[in-house]
Amino acid sequence: MNTKIKFQLSFMMFLEFFIWGGWFVTLGTFLGENLNANGGEIAKAFSTQSWGAIIAPFIIGLIADRYFNAERILGVLHLVGAFLMYQMYGVDDFAAFYPYVLGYMILYMPTLALVNSISFNQMKDPAKEFSLVRVFGTIGWIVAGLIISYVFLWDSPEGRSEGMLKNTFLMVAIASAILGLFSFTLPKTPPRVSKDEKVNIASMLGFDALKLLKDKNFLVFFIASVLICIPLAFYYQNANPFLSEIGVSNPTGKMTIGQISEVLFMLLLPYFFKKYGFKKTILAGMLAWTIRYLLFAFGNPGELAFMLIIGIALHGICYDFFFVSGQIYTDTKAGEKYKSAAQGLITLATYGVGMLIGFWIAGKITDTYLLEDATHTWQTIWMYPAGFALVVFLLFALVFKNEEVEYKN
Template sequence: MTKVKLSLMMFLEFFIWGGWAVTVTSWVSQTLHFNGVQTGLIAGATAIGAVLSPFLAGWVADNLMPAQYMLALLHLVGGVLLYMASLQTSFGPLYGLILAYAVLYMPTLGLVNAISFRQINDPKTEFAPIRVLGTIGWICAGLFISFVLHGETTSLPLKMSAAASIVLAVFSLMLPHTPPQVSEPFRVGNLFPMEVRRMFRDKSFVVFAAASFLICIPLQFYYAFTNPFLVQAGVANSASKMSLGQVSETLCMLLIPFFFRRLGVKWMLVAGMAAWVIRYGFFAYGDAHAGVWLLLAGILIHGICYDFFFVTGQIYTDRKAPAAYRGAAQGLIMLITYGIGMLVGSWLSGLVVDKYATVLADGSAAHNWRAIWLVASGLSAVVLILFVSVFKDDEDDEPNTTATTPLMVDAEPALVPEGSI
């Protein structure tokens, strides 16, 4: 029953995100006529939310409030804010509400991971089947938007996600009790616990964190502009077609334990980054007619793009973190990836899209999408080459790569040798 509840929690968590984040950029760019930078800022609100909030939420979950109560509170208030955002038509008020909502929503991604990891025995084998329900939730949101709401360029998806957020707030009160494991007074330093900061004495973790930051810069091109790209290219039911990526994500999620045993951490991460290079190349040369297979192929490799890098990274972080501070450690990775990385990516992607924007004879907007996607592919390739060159994880050399062996972090610095990688 516990795993069923955790799975339903994941379903609702990602149904909410998939319901509004995929199509909000099409709504603001195609219907409200925001420019590329404004559209990028709307998509990047989640990045600012991730920068401002996950460590605070991690501290509360680790020290003060049971994680399931924190999850309920954030989704209750967030649902109200998201509904209010759906009623706006000008950039200022809409951006302010989306930003406030993002500050509340982004910590919940770390919270659902922390709750799951606390309630299972072996994250490497048990987490993926639970997390896969989140992917299914994202798929269901896209299908509902395309075939029930018919609302790719409307505010209806935001209203749908607002309602789902209220539902999850109520359901969170029924989740397994996940109390704090430590008790420390609130100080600024406690948002960045010493035990978590010491993880950066491990050079392999430093390289992983840097790669996570860098790959999220080109990643934001996908999250912010794929749906407007498909709509502008004339692809029908774009939200449902984008959900094909989550179909592949579902399969890849279930295959993670298998590939962990055979590839290890490094080559799982490499495969994920390489998939981004290939995907953007497909987008650059695809179209809605003879080249539509390239667009669909680029969407279908999302499972490798996301699972092999980000889910692997979450498991890797859980393995490296001290048991009592895993909530804060997940918040750290959320800050680096969905926070700083995507914040930079939202700004850069908006600039690139505006640079390649044109106005057609009839006054409608158009873009040189090939150039845009080649920029994103090139950035991904640079990160991939750097990562392959310098990353090494000692556990990949062991016969059993599925063993969970967290990095020993203690008061004695000698437990984490300065030269270890």
């Protein structure tokens, strides 16, 4: 790639994840404090991510892969997304907010595949080149959190009481409009499939890879992947409201430590894979979820604030060691024939079905431990995902038989 294309792809990734991190992290806090949403309603809003993940293959398979250039669809989706974000900025009750966030996530989730497709289309060696472009997405997410906490102070006690968190939607609307327009300048990425080719819904959803479940080890991994998304949903939905409610300063900015650790542990993953193998690496990721939630349960913003920071910093192990390792394992088990289908199936099962169940459970439990003064019994709430992650860890350790998996970067 020449320097111009590297810049274009890196800026595209930066904005793509700046947009996601610029509102999704503080969503739970905004809904609870500014729209008076309960746990069930907050769960409903977060579940739009899962519905977007479930619907995304249809948008990609039926439209993006067949009729239009990927960069043009990316531009249109983000321009419409900018409009929906601006609408979210202006509403003052959950009933009006929900249709906009649902529509937005149905449009946004397909863009995650589109930015990857546009990037891969320009790379001669994606294994070496993609990570150097993708890392700018993580930087974008970090910058969004730092702006919210340290530049505009929107998540400070004063900012939240004055309703300033709604400004995150305006910020993201502007960024989405910029990316929408910028997308039309990106390198051309034409459709990959002839529009006359027969549509195979099963292939789009990854169902062709279901035969891999006949392998007992892969079946165990598949079930564990769905189940581990339940404790994951607690983090996405409750971490920012929890930190804000207990009085942690600049909570959104501090949560960017999780993305920083994600980059660091991504670099360490090849070493762990080579030294300890797939099973021990993925078990470390599962155990990290339990440790993280125990730290949240017993930490506080005073003398034990370090426990909260460590809990956030464990995000790199939680995500990379489980999900990235899982993607590598899936790629190895599937082989060339079912590679794309298998990855699609895992994505549908985790970010679709698994997270959908997880958000619902997290909402129910959060509402159960809501006190009369509108605060929560957070210690009890965090013990649920800690225990659930521990059960998944033990089941995987006992049932999954160790096998050699080659790390492919």
